[in-house]
Amino acid sequence: MIAKKIIKALKEATNTEDVKLDIPSEKNHGDYATNVALCIDDCQKRPPREVAEEIKDKILKNFELKKILDKIEIAGPGFINFFLTNSALVDFVNRVNSVDSLTPYLENEKMGKVVVEYSSPNIAKPFGIGHFRSTVIGDAIANLLEATGWKVYRDNHLGDWGTQFGKQLYAIKKWGDITKIENSENPVKELVSLYVRFHEEADKDPSLEERGREWFKRLESGDAEARALWQKCVNWSIKEFGRVYKKLGVKFTENDGLGYGESYFEHMMQPVLVELEKKGLLVEGEEGAKLVFFKDNKYPPLMLIKKDGTTLYATRDLAADKFRLEKYGKDIVIINEVGAEQSLYFQQIFEIEKMLGWIKEGQRVHIKHGLFRLKDRKMSTRKGDVIWLMDVITEAEEKAEKLINTSTKGKMVTGHSLTDKDSIKRLIEEVAIGALKWNELKRDPLKDIVFDWDEILSMEGNSGPYLQYTYARIASILSKSVPEIETVSTVFDNKEKEVARVLIHYPEIVKDAARFYSPHILANYLFYLAREFNYFYNSERILGHKRESTRLLLIKAIGRVLKHGLGILGIESPEKM
16 A cells, blocks of 8 residues: 555654654645654754655655655645655556455455454343444444454354343243233333333332342253243344344354354353462452452452352353453454443453453453433333334335435336335335444444434435445446546546545555544545545536546546445445435
Protein backbone atom coordinates (compact mmCIF):
# COMPACT_ATOMS: atom_id res chain seq x y z
CA MET A 1 0.00 0.00 0.00
CA ILE A 2 1.08 3.58 -0.69
CA ALA A 3 0.78 4.60 2.97
CA LYS A 4 3.14 1.80 3.93
CA LYS A 5 5.78 3.04 1.49
CA ILE A 6 5.55 6.60 2.80
CA ILE A 7 5.78 5.45 6.42
CA LYS A 8 8.85 3.35 5.60
CA ALA A 9 10.52 6.36 3.96
CA LEU A 10 9.66 8.56 6.96
CA LYS A 11 11.15 6.06 9.37
CA GLU A 12 14.37 5.96 7.35
CA ALA A 13 14.50 9.76 7.12
CA THR A 14 13.92 10.32 10.85
CA ASN A 15 15.58 7.24 12.37
CA THR A 16 12.47 6.68 14.46
CA GLU A 17 9.81 3.98 14.53
CA ASP A 18 7.16 6.30 15.96
CA VAL A 19 5.69 7.58 12.70
CA LYS A 20 2.00 8.29 12.19
CA LEU A 21 0.46 9.03 8.80
CA ASP A 22 -3.00 10.62 8.65
CA ILE A 23 -5.56 11.20 5.93
CA PRO A 24 -6.30 14.96 5.96
CA SER A 25 -9.93 16.00 6.29
CA GLU A 26 -9.33 18.72 3.69
CA LYS A 27 -8.10 17.71 0.24
CA ASN A 28 -6.00 20.85 -0.12
CA HIS A 29 -3.88 19.51 2.74
CA GLY A 30 -2.79 16.58 0.61
CA ASP A 31 -3.60 12.90 0.34
CA TYR A 32 -1.54 12.03 3.44
CA ALA A 33 -0.02 14.11 6.23
CA THR A 34 2.29 13.59 9.19
CA ASN A 35 3.31 15.57 12.26
CA VAL A 36 6.50 13.54 12.77
CA ALA A 37 8.66 16.68 12.51
CA LEU A 38 6.87 18.03 15.59
CA CYS A 39 7.49 14.89 17.60
CA ILE A 40 11.08 13.74 17.12
CA ASP A 41 13.95 14.79 19.38
CA ASP A 42 15.48 17.13 16.76
CA CYS A 43 12.58 19.51 17.35
CA GLN A 44 13.89 20.25 20.81
CA LYS A 45 17.07 21.65 19.23
CA ARG A 46 15.80 23.18 15.97
CA PRO A 47 12.56 24.73 14.67
CA PRO A 48 10.11 21.99 13.54
CA ARG A 49 9.70 23.55 10.10
CA GLU A 50 13.46 23.26 9.56
CA VAL A 51 13.31 19.60 10.59
CA ALA A 52 10.32 19.08 8.27
CA GLU A 53 12.21 20.60 5.32
CA GLU A 54 15.13 18.26 5.96
CA ILE A 55 12.79 15.24 6.06
CA LYS A 56 11.16 16.43 2.84
CA ASP A 57 14.55 16.66 1.08
CA LYS A 58 15.48 13.13 2.14
CA ILE A 59 12.17 11.69 0.95
CA LEU A 60 12.41 13.43 -2.40
CA LYS A 61 15.62 11.48 -3.03
CA ASN A 62 13.71 8.19 -2.60
CA PHE A 63 13.45 6.78 -6.14
CA GLU A 64 10.43 4.58 -5.40
CA LEU A 65 8.40 7.46 -3.91
CA LYS A 66 9.12 9.70 -6.91
CA LYS A 67 6.71 7.52 -8.87
CA ILE A 68 3.83 8.11 -6.50
CA LEU A 69 4.39 11.57 -4.99
CA ASP A 70 3.50 14.62 -7.06
CA LYS A 71 4.69 17.07 -4.42
CA ILE A 72 5.40 17.49 -0.70
CA GLU A 73 4.43 20.65 1.16
CA ILE A 74 5.33 21.91 4.62
CA ALA A 75 2.40 23.52 6.43
CA GLY A 76 1.87 25.35 9.70
CA PRO A 77 4.46 24.75 12.43
CA GLY A 78 5.93 21.73 10.63
CA PHE A 79 3.27 19.41 9.21
CA ILE A 80 4.34 17.49 6.10
CA ASN A 81 1.64 17.05 3.44
CA PHE A 82 1.96 14.50 0.64
CA PHE A 83 0.19 14.79 -2.72
CA LEU A 84 -0.05 11.70 -4.93
CA THR A 85 0.64 11.59 -8.63
CA ASN A 86 -2.15 11.07 -11.10
CA SER A 87 -0.48 7.85 -12.22
CA ALA A 88 -0.60 6.49 -8.66
CA LEU A 89 -4.37 7.04 -8.65
CA VAL A 90 -4.69 5.35 -12.05
CA ASP A 91 -2.61 2.39 -10.91
CA PHE A 92 -4.84 1.95 -7.85
CA VAL A 93 -8.04 1.99 -9.91
CA ASN A 94 -6.58 -0.55 -12.33
CA ARG A 95 -5.52 -2.77 -9.46
CA VAL A 96 -8.98 -2.69 -7.88
CA ASN A 97 -10.57 -3.66 -11.19
CA SER A 98 -8.08 -6.42 -11.97
CA VAL A 99 -8.21 -8.56 -8.82
CA ASP A 100 -10.81 -11.28 -8.36
CA SER A 101 -11.47 -10.18 -4.78
CA LEU A 102 -10.39 -7.14 -2.79
CA THR A 103 -9.84 -9.18 0.36
CA PRO A 104 -6.46 -10.68 -0.69
CA TYR A 105 -5.39 -7.18 -1.73
CA LEU A 106 -6.14 -5.90 1.79
CA GLU A 107 -4.77 -9.04 3.44
CA ASN A 108 -1.19 -8.29 2.53
CA GLU A 109 0.23 -9.70 5.74
CA LYS A 110 -0.76 -12.61 7.92
CA MET A 111 -1.88 -11.69 11.39
CA GLY A 112 -2.61 -14.03 14.29
CA LYS A 113 -5.66 -15.95 15.47
CA VAL A 114 -8.57 -14.30 17.21
CA VAL A 115 -11.82 -15.37 18.85
CA VAL A 116 -14.54 -12.77 18.46
CA GLU A 117 -17.39 -13.39 20.88
CA TYR A 118 -20.54 -11.44 20.10
CA SER A 119 -24.33 -11.45 20.25
CA SER A 120 -24.58 -13.88 23.20
CA PRO A 121 -28.31 -13.55 23.97
CA ASN A 122 -29.79 -15.21 27.02
CA ILE A 123 -31.81 -18.39 26.62
CA ALA A 124 -35.53 -18.01 27.48
CA LYS A 125 -35.29 -14.23 27.11
CA PRO A 126 -36.19 -12.00 24.17
CA PHE A 127 -33.73 -11.32 21.41
CA GLY A 128 -34.20 -7.62 22.00
CA ILE A 129 -33.01 -4.55 20.17
CA GLY A 130 -30.20 -4.34 22.73
CA HIS A 131 -28.72 -7.64 21.51
CA PHE A 132 -28.78 -6.22 17.99
CA ARG A 133 -25.88 -3.90 18.87
CA SER A 134 -23.54 -6.68 19.97
CA THR A 135 -24.59 -8.88 17.05
CA VAL A 136 -23.96 -6.45 14.20
CA ILE A 137 -20.95 -4.69 15.75
CA GLY A 138 -19.29 -8.00 16.62
CA ASP A 139 -20.02 -9.45 13.18
CA ALA A 140 -18.55 -6.38 11.47
CA ILE A 141 -15.43 -6.52 13.65
CA ALA A 142 -14.98 -10.21 12.82
CA ASN A 143 -15.33 -9.36 9.12
CA LEU A 144 -12.82 -6.51 9.39
CA LEU A 145 -10.25 -8.72 11.09
CA GLU A 146 -10.79 -11.50 8.55
CA ALA A 147 -10.38 -9.02 5.67
CA THR A 148 -7.05 -7.83 7.06
CA GLY A 149 -5.36 -11.18 7.56
CA TRP A 150 -6.58 -12.60 10.87
CA LYS A 151 -7.76 -16.17 11.33
CA VAL A 152 -11.13 -15.50 12.95
CA TYR A 153 -13.21 -17.82 15.14
CA ARG A 154 -16.75 -16.48 15.61
CA ASP A 155 -18.30 -17.50 18.90
CA ASN A 156 -21.76 -16.99 20.37
CA HIS A 157 -21.46 -17.36 24.16
CA LEU A 158 -25.13 -18.05 24.82
CA GLY A 159 -26.35 -17.26 28.32
CA ASP A 160 -27.83 -20.67 29.04
CA TRP A 161 -26.77 -21.18 32.67
CA GLY A 162 -27.13 -19.32 35.95
CA THR A 163 -29.55 -18.41 38.73
CA GLN A 164 -32.02 -16.84 36.31
CA PHE A 165 -32.74 -20.34 35.04
CA GLY A 166 -33.70 -21.43 38.51
CA LYS A 167 -36.27 -18.63 38.51
CA GLN A 168 -37.41 -19.60 35.01
CA LEU A 169 -37.83 -23.27 35.93
CA TYR A 170 -39.72 -22.40 39.11
CA ALA A 171 -42.05 -20.14 37.11
CA ILE A 172 -42.71 -22.88 34.53
CA LYS A 173 -43.54 -25.41 37.25
CA LYS A 174 -45.67 -22.95 39.24
CA TRP A 175 -47.64 -21.15 36.54
CA GLY A 176 -46.67 -22.59 33.19
CA ASP A 177 -48.30 -24.99 30.74
CA ILE A 178 -45.71 -26.97 28.73
CA THR A 179 -48.22 -27.93 26.04
CA LYS A 180 -49.27 -24.32 25.58
CA ILE A 181 -45.65 -23.19 25.35
CA GLU A 182 -44.75 -25.91 22.84
CA ASN A 183 -47.72 -25.08 20.62
CA SER A 184 -47.13 -21.34 20.78
CA GLU A 185 -46.05 -19.48 17.65
CA ASN A 186 -43.27 -17.99 19.76
CA PRO A 187 -42.47 -20.12 22.83
CA VAL A 188 -39.83 -17.65 24.02
CA LYS A 189 -42.49 -14.96 24.49
CA GLU A 190 -44.38 -17.38 26.74
CA LEU A 191 -41.21 -17.96 28.75
CA VAL A 192 -40.61 -14.23 29.08
CA SER A 193 -44.15 -13.73 30.39
CA LEU A 194 -43.48 -16.37 33.04
CA TYR A 195 -40.14 -14.75 33.94
CA VAL A 196 -41.83 -11.36 34.32
CA ARG A 197 -44.52 -12.93 36.51
CA PHE A 198 -41.86 -14.49 38.74
CA HIS A 199 -40.42 -11.05 39.51
CA GLU A 200 -43.85 -9.53 40.01
CA GLU A 201 -44.69 -12.25 42.52
CA ALA A 202 -41.25 -12.05 44.13
CA ASP A 203 -41.80 -8.35 44.81
CA LYS A 204 -44.76 -9.41 46.95
CA ASP A 205 -43.16 -12.58 48.35
CA PRO A 206 -39.32 -12.33 48.57
CA SER A 207 -39.08 -16.01 49.55
CA LEU A 208 -39.53 -16.84 45.85
CA GLU A 209 -35.96 -15.70 45.28
CA GLU A 210 -34.81 -18.61 47.43
CA ARG A 211 -37.04 -21.00 45.46
CA GLY A 212 -35.30 -19.81 42.29
CA ARG A 213 -31.86 -20.43 43.81
CA GLU A 214 -32.96 -23.90 44.88
CA TRP A 215 -34.02 -24.76 41.33
CA PHE A 216 -30.69 -23.60 39.91
CA LYS A 217 -28.88 -25.71 42.48
CA ARG A 218 -30.99 -28.67 41.32
CA LEU A 219 -30.07 -27.85 37.71
CA GLU A 220 -26.35 -27.59 38.46
CA SER A 221 -26.49 -30.79 40.51
CA GLY A 222 -27.88 -32.73 37.55
CA ASP A 223 -31.50 -33.14 38.69
CA ALA A 224 -33.34 -34.95 35.88
CA GLU A 225 -36.52 -32.86 35.97
CA ALA A 226 -34.60 -29.58 36.07
CA ARG A 227 -32.36 -30.68 33.21
CA ALA A 228 -35.30 -31.74 31.04
CA LEU A 229 -37.15 -28.44 31.53
CA TRP A 230 -33.95 -26.48 30.96
CA GLN A 231 -33.25 -28.35 27.70
CA LYS A 232 -36.71 -27.47 26.41
CA CYS A 233 -35.99 -23.79 27.10
CA VAL A 234 -32.69 -24.09 25.24
CA ASN A 235 -34.29 -25.78 22.23
CA TRP A 236 -37.12 -23.25 21.97
CA SER A 237 -34.69 -20.35 22.25
CA ILE A 238 -32.16 -21.63 19.72
CA LYS A 239 -34.95 -22.05 17.18
CA GLU A 240 -36.04 -18.43 17.74
CA PHE A 241 -32.47 -17.13 17.61
CA GLY A 242 -31.93 -19.03 14.37
CA ARG A 243 -34.78 -17.06 12.76
CA VAL A 244 -33.16 -13.79 13.83
CA TYR A 245 -29.66 -14.71 12.65
CA LYS A 246 -31.00 -15.86 9.29
CA LYS A 247 -32.71 -12.51 8.82
CA LEU A 248 -29.54 -10.65 9.77
CA GLY A 249 -27.25 -12.87 7.66
CA VAL A 250 -25.09 -13.58 10.71
CA LYS A 251 -23.29 -16.90 11.19
CA PHE A 252 -20.93 -18.35 13.79
CA THR A 253 -18.12 -20.83 13.24
CA GLU A 254 -17.83 -22.49 16.65
CA ASN A 255 -19.61 -25.60 17.92
CA ASP A 256 -21.26 -26.32 14.57
CA GLY A 257 -22.51 -22.76 14.30
CA LEU A 258 -24.29 -22.72 17.66
CA GLY A 259 -21.43 -21.20 19.62
CA TYR A 260 -20.17 -22.40 22.98
CA GLY A 261 -22.84 -21.47 25.51
CA GLU A 262 -22.13 -21.16 29.22
CA SER A 263 -23.41 -24.66 29.93
CA TYR A 264 -20.73 -26.14 27.66
CA PHE A 265 -18.18 -25.29 30.35
CA GLU A 266 -20.10 -26.91 33.18
CA HIS A 267 -17.46 -29.59 33.69
CA MET A 268 -14.49 -27.30 33.00
CA MET A 269 -14.99 -24.94 35.93
CA GLN A 270 -13.63 -27.18 38.67
CA PRO A 271 -10.07 -27.40 37.21
CA VAL A 272 -9.97 -23.60 37.03
CA LEU A 273 -11.08 -23.32 40.67
CA VAL A 274 -8.41 -25.84 41.67
CA GLU A 275 -5.75 -23.84 39.79
CA LEU A 276 -6.84 -20.66 41.56
CA GLU A 277 -6.70 -22.40 44.95
CA LYS A 278 -3.25 -23.86 44.29
CA LYS A 279 -1.95 -20.38 43.51
CA GLY A 280 -3.56 -18.96 46.61
CA LEU A 281 -5.90 -16.70 44.66
CA LEU A 282 -9.27 -18.12 45.75
CA VAL A 283 -10.22 -16.90 49.21
CA GLU A 284 -13.20 -17.99 51.28
CA GLY A 285 -15.32 -15.05 52.33
CA GLU A 286 -18.25 -14.65 54.66
CA GLU A 287 -20.76 -17.48 54.83
CA GLY A 288 -18.63 -19.73 52.60
CA ALA A 289 -18.60 -17.78 49.34
CA LYS A 290 -15.29 -17.88 47.42
CA LEU A 291 -13.72 -14.80 45.87
CA VAL A 292 -10.58 -13.50 44.22
CA PHE A 293 -9.01 -10.41 45.77
CA PHE A 294 -6.77 -8.07 43.80
CA LYS A 295 -3.40 -6.69 44.88
CA ASP A 296 -3.56 -3.22 46.44
CA ASN A 297 -7.36 -3.31 46.01
CA LYS A 298 -6.90 -2.54 42.32
CA TYR A 299 -10.45 -3.77 41.74
CA PRO A 300 -13.26 -4.91 44.03
CA PRO A 301 -13.10 -8.66 44.83
CA LEU A 302 -14.79 -10.94 42.30
CA MET A 303 -16.99 -13.77 43.55
CA LEU A 304 -16.62 -17.12 41.77
CA ILE A 305 -18.62 -19.42 44.10
CA LYS A 306 -21.76 -18.39 45.96
CA LYS A 307 -22.37 -19.34 49.57
CA ASP A 308 -24.71 -22.16 48.40
CA GLY A 309 -21.90 -23.64 46.28
CA THR A 310 -23.28 -22.62 42.89
CA THR A 311 -21.18 -20.94 40.21
CA LEU A 312 -21.46 -17.54 38.59
CA TYR A 313 -20.99 -16.02 35.16
CA ALA A 314 -17.36 -15.24 36.04
CA THR A 315 -16.64 -18.88 36.85
CA ARG A 316 -17.87 -19.95 33.46
CA ASP A 317 -16.08 -17.10 31.65
CA LEU A 318 -12.73 -18.17 33.11
CA ALA A 319 -13.41 -21.76 32.07
CA ALA A 320 -14.33 -20.56 28.57
CA ASP A 321 -11.10 -18.61 28.18
CA LYS A 322 -9.01 -21.52 29.49
CA PHE A 323 -10.72 -23.73 26.90
CA ARG A 324 -9.96 -21.24 24.12
CA LEU A 325 -6.31 -20.93 25.07
CA GLU A 326 -5.96 -24.71 25.00
CA LYS A 327 -7.97 -25.19 21.81
CA TYR A 328 -6.58 -22.38 19.64
CA GLY A 329 -3.14 -21.77 21.16
CA LYS A 330 -1.68 -19.68 23.96
CA ASP A 331 -1.26 -16.63 21.69
CA ILE A 332 -4.94 -16.44 20.72
CA VAL A 333 -6.48 -12.97 21.07
CA ILE A 334 -9.93 -13.08 22.66
CA ILE A 335 -12.40 -10.27 21.97
CA ASN A 336 -15.69 -9.82 23.82
CA GLU A 337 -18.19 -7.45 22.20
CA VAL A 338 -20.32 -6.63 25.25
CA GLY A 339 -22.04 -3.57 26.72
CA ALA A 340 -19.97 -0.84 28.37
CA GLU A 341 -21.72 -1.49 31.68
CA GLN A 342 -19.60 -4.65 31.95
CA SER A 343 -16.29 -2.73 31.87
CA LEU A 344 -15.33 -3.33 35.51
CA TYR A 345 -16.26 -7.00 35.27
CA PHE A 346 -13.98 -7.57 32.28
CA GLN A 347 -11.15 -5.66 33.93
CA GLN A 348 -11.47 -8.10 36.82
CA ILE A 349 -11.56 -11.16 34.54
CA PHE A 350 -8.54 -9.97 32.51
CA GLU A 351 -6.58 -9.26 35.69
CA ILE A 352 -7.28 -12.73 37.08
CA GLU A 353 -6.09 -14.32 33.83
CA LYS A 354 -2.88 -12.30 34.06
CA MET A 355 -2.47 -13.36 37.72
CA LEU A 356 -2.83 -16.97 36.57
CA GLY A 357 -0.18 -16.41 33.88
CA TRP A 358 -2.58 -17.31 31.08
CA ILE A 359 -2.33 -14.16 28.97
CA LYS A 360 -0.10 -11.24 28.08
CA GLU A 361 -1.07 -7.56 27.93
CA GLY A 362 -3.37 -6.86 24.98
CA GLN A 363 -4.41 -10.46 24.51
CA ARG A 364 -7.88 -9.88 25.96
CA VAL A 365 -10.03 -7.11 24.54
CA HIS A 366 -13.40 -5.78 25.62
CA ILE A 367 -15.20 -3.94 22.80
CA LYS A 368 -17.79 -1.77 24.50
CA HIS A 369 -21.10 -0.47 23.30
CA GLY A 370 -23.69 1.73 24.93
CA LEU A 371 -27.25 0.74 25.62
CA PHE A 372 -30.49 1.04 23.75
CA ARG A 373 -32.76 2.94 26.10
CA LEU A 374 -36.39 3.89 26.08
CA LYS A 375 -36.92 7.63 26.29
CA ASP A 376 -37.52 7.65 30.03
CA ARG A 377 -35.94 4.44 31.34
CA LYS A 378 -33.59 1.53 30.78
CA MET A 379 -35.04 -1.63 29.21
CA SER A 380 -35.64 -4.51 31.61
CA THR A 381 -36.65 -8.09 30.81
CA ARG A 382 -37.87 -8.74 34.33
CA LYS A 383 -40.34 -5.84 33.97
CA GLY A 384 -41.36 -6.87 30.47
CA ASP A 385 -39.90 -3.58 29.19
CA VAL A 386 -38.14 -4.85 26.05
CA ILE A 387 -38.45 -4.18 22.34
CA TRP A 388 -38.20 -7.43 20.40
CA LEU A 389 -35.80 -7.36 17.47
CA MET A 390 -38.09 -9.34 15.15
CA ASP A 391 -40.79 -6.70 15.70
CA VAL A 392 -38.29 -4.02 14.66
CA ILE A 393 -37.28 -6.02 11.57
CA THR A 394 -40.92 -6.52 10.58
CA GLU A 395 -41.57 -2.79 10.96
CA ALA A 396 -38.45 -2.00 8.92
CA GLU A 397 -39.59 -4.30 6.12
CA GLU A 398 -43.01 -2.65 6.01
CA LYS A 399 -41.35 0.76 5.78
CA ALA A 400 -38.95 -0.46 3.08
CA GLU A 401 -41.84 -1.84 1.06
CA LYS A 402 -43.65 1.51 1.21
CA LEU A 403 -40.46 3.30 0.18
CA ILE A 404 -39.98 1.02 -2.82
CA ASN A 405 -43.61 1.28 -3.89
CA THR A 406 -43.51 5.07 -3.59
CA SER A 407 -40.25 5.48 -5.50
CA THR A 408 -41.36 3.17 -8.32
CA LYS A 409 -44.97 4.42 -8.42
CA GLY A 410 -46.14 0.84 -8.65
CA LYS A 411 -44.46 0.17 -11.99
CA MET A 412 -41.10 -1.50 -11.83
CA VAL A 413 -38.41 -2.07 -9.25
CA THR A 414 -35.00 -1.84 -10.89
CA GLY A 415 -35.90 -4.05 -13.79
CA HIS A 416 -37.92 -6.51 -11.71
CA SER A 417 -41.61 -6.69 -12.36
CA LEU A 418 -43.61 -6.12 -9.18
CA THR A 419 -45.17 -9.50 -9.88
CA ASP A 420 -41.77 -11.09 -9.33
CA LYS A 421 -42.59 -11.62 -5.66
CA ASP A 422 -39.39 -13.46 -4.70
CA SER A 423 -37.13 -10.73 -6.10
CA ILE A 424 -39.16 -7.97 -4.49
CA LYS A 425 -39.23 -9.81 -1.16
CA ARG A 426 -35.44 -10.17 -1.22
CA LEU A 427 -35.02 -6.50 -2.11
CA ILE A 428 -37.32 -5.42 0.73
CA GLU A 429 -35.38 -7.56 3.21
CA GLU A 430 -32.01 -6.27 1.97
CA VAL A 431 -33.12 -2.64 2.23
CA ALA A 432 -34.72 -3.10 5.66
CA ILE A 433 -31.77 -4.96 7.21
CA GLY A 434 -29.37 -2.55 5.51
CA ALA A 435 -31.17 0.40 7.09
CA LEU A 436 -31.05 -1.13 10.56
CA LYS A 437 -27.41 -2.21 10.37
CA TRP A 438 -26.22 1.07 8.89
CA ASN A 439 -28.06 3.07 11.55
CA GLU A 440 -26.04 1.14 14.13
CA LEU A 441 -22.66 0.92 12.43
CA LYS A 442 -22.38 4.54 11.27
CA ARG A 443 -22.10 5.80 14.86
CA ASP A 444 -19.62 5.54 17.70
CA PRO A 445 -20.80 2.38 19.49
CA LEU A 446 -19.93 3.72 22.95
CA LYS A 447 -22.80 6.18 22.92
CA ASP A 448 -26.18 5.12 24.25
CA ILE A 449 -29.04 5.16 21.76
CA VAL A 450 -32.46 6.40 22.81
CA PHE A 451 -34.86 4.15 20.96
CA ASP A 452 -36.74 6.12 18.32
CA TRP A 453 -38.70 4.37 15.58
CA ASP A 454 -38.33 7.27 13.15
CA GLU A 455 -34.56 7.43 13.53
CA ILE A 456 -33.76 3.73 13.51
CA LEU A 457 -35.90 3.12 10.43
CA SER A 458 -34.75 6.19 8.52
CA MET A 459 -34.32 5.54 4.81
CA GLU A 460 -32.94 8.99 3.98
CA GLY A 461 -29.68 10.95 4.35
CA ASN A 462 -26.75 9.05 5.82
CA SER A 463 -28.54 5.73 5.60
CA GLY A 464 -28.11 2.18 4.40
CA PRO A 465 -30.54 2.59 1.49
CA TYR A 466 -28.57 5.64 0.28
CA LEU A 467 -25.41 3.52 0.06
CA GLN A 468 -27.30 0.62 -1.54
CA TYR A 469 -28.90 2.93 -4.09
CA THR A 470 -25.52 4.44 -4.96
CA TYR A 471 -24.14 0.98 -5.69
CA ALA A 472 -27.24 0.06 -7.73
CA ARG A 473 -26.87 3.28 -9.73
CA ILE A 474 -23.27 2.34 -10.61
CA ALA A 475 -24.34 -1.18 -11.57
CA SER A 476 -27.08 0.27 -13.77
CA ILE A 477 -24.64 2.55 -15.61
CA LEU A 478 -22.19 -0.30 -16.17
CA SER A 479 -24.97 -2.53 -17.51
CA LYS A 480 -25.63 -0.04 -20.31
CA SER A 481 -22.10 0.16 -21.72
CA VAL A 482 -18.85 -1.82 -21.75
CA PRO A 483 -15.55 0.12 -21.56
CA GLU A 484 -13.58 0.02 -24.79
CA ILE A 485 -10.40 -0.52 -22.77
CA GLU A 486 -9.69 -2.94 -19.92
CA THR A 487 -7.44 -0.63 -17.92
CA VAL A 488 -7.16 3.13 -17.58
CA SER A 489 -4.28 4.13 -19.85
CA THR A 490 -4.39 7.90 -19.41
CA VAL A 491 -4.32 10.33 -16.51
CA PHE A 492 -7.56 11.39 -14.85
CA ASP A 493 -8.99 14.81 -15.53
CA ASN A 494 -9.60 17.10 -12.54
CA LYS A 495 -13.15 15.89 -11.82
CA GLU A 496 -12.19 12.24 -12.06
CA LYS A 497 -9.12 12.83 -9.95
CA GLU A 498 -11.17 14.27 -7.07
CA VAL A 499 -13.15 11.02 -6.78
CA ALA A 500 -10.06 8.84 -7.21
CA ARG A 501 -8.34 10.71 -4.36
CA VAL A 502 -11.09 9.47 -2.02
CA LEU A 503 -11.14 5.97 -3.47
CA ILE A 504 -7.42 5.36 -2.98
CA HIS A 505 -7.69 5.45 0.83
CA TYR A 506 -9.86 2.34 1.08
CA PRO A 507 -7.08 -0.07 2.15
CA GLU A 508 -5.89 2.21 4.98
CA ILE A 509 -9.45 2.84 6.12
CA VAL A 510 -10.16 -0.88 6.41
CA LYS A 511 -6.86 -1.40 8.24
CA ASP A 512 -7.63 1.40 10.69
CA ALA A 513 -11.19 0.19 11.27
CA ALA A 514 -9.82 -3.29 12.05
CA ARG A 515 -6.95 -2.00 14.20
CA PHE A 516 -9.24 0.13 16.34
CA TYR A 517 -12.16 -2.35 16.26
CA SER A 518 -14.30 0.48 14.89
CA PRO A 519 -16.72 -0.35 12.05
CA HIS A 520 -17.95 3.26 12.05
CA ILE A 521 -14.59 4.34 10.59
CA LEU A 522 -15.38 2.24 7.51
CA ALA A 523 -19.03 3.32 7.44
CA ASN A 524 -18.13 7.01 7.52
CA TYR A 525 -15.64 6.49 4.68
CA LEU A 526 -18.16 4.63 2.51
CA PHE A 527 -20.70 7.41 2.98
CA TYR A 528 -18.05 9.98 1.99
CA LEU A 529 -17.11 7.93 -1.09
CA ALA A 530 -20.77 7.49 -2.11
CA ARG A 531 -21.36 11.22 -1.72
CA GLU A 532 -18.29 12.03 -3.85
CA PHE A 533 -19.50 9.67 -6.56
CA ASN A 534 -22.97 11.21 -6.54
CA TYR A 535 -21.49 14.72 -6.83
CA PHE A 536 -19.50 13.48 -9.81
CA TYR A 537 -22.51 11.71 -11.36
CA ASN A 538 -24.80 14.72 -10.96
CA SER A 539 -22.31 17.21 -12.40
CA GLU A 540 -20.51 15.17 -15.05
CA ARG A 541 -21.59 13.06 -17.99
CA ILE A 542 -20.40 9.46 -18.06
CA LEU A 543 -22.17 7.64 -20.88
CA GLY A 544 -21.55 9.33 -24.19
CA HIS A 545 -18.68 11.43 -22.86
CA LYS A 546 -15.44 11.46 -24.86
CA ARG A 547 -13.76 9.91 -21.78
CA GLU A 548 -16.53 7.34 -21.33
CA SER A 549 -14.27 4.28 -21.01
CA THR A 550 -12.02 5.89 -18.42
CA ARG A 551 -15.00 7.07 -16.41
CA LEU A 552 -16.68 3.66 -16.59
CA LEU A 553 -13.53 2.03 -15.23
CA LEU A 554 -13.35 4.63 -12.45
CA ILE A 555 -16.94 4.06 -11.33
CA LYS A 556 -16.47 0.30 -11.68
CA ALA A 557 -13.71 0.55 -9.08
CA ILE A 558 -15.92 2.71 -6.87
CA GLY A 559 -18.69 0.12 -7.13
CA ARG A 560 -16.34 -2.71 -6.21
CA VAL A 561 -15.11 -0.83 -3.14
CA LEU A 562 -18.65 0.09 -2.05
CA LYS A 563 -19.82 -3.50 -2.40
CA HIS A 564 -16.79 -4.91 -0.60
CA GLY A 565 -17.03 -2.36 2.21
CA LEU A 566 -20.76 -2.88 2.68
CA GLY A 567 -20.12 -6.62 2.71
CA ILE A 568 -17.66 -6.18 5.58
CA LEU A 569 -20.40 -4.34 7.46
CA GLY A 570 -22.80 -7.20 6.74
CA ILE A 571 -24.96 -5.15 4.35
CA GLU A 572 -26.14 -6.47 0.98
CA SER A 573 -25.57 -4.51 -2.24
CA PRO A 574 -28.55 -5.00 -4.59
CA GLU A 575 -27.59 -4.79 -8.25
CA LYS A 576 -30.89 -3.10 -8.98
CA MET A 577 -32.94 -0.88 -6.76
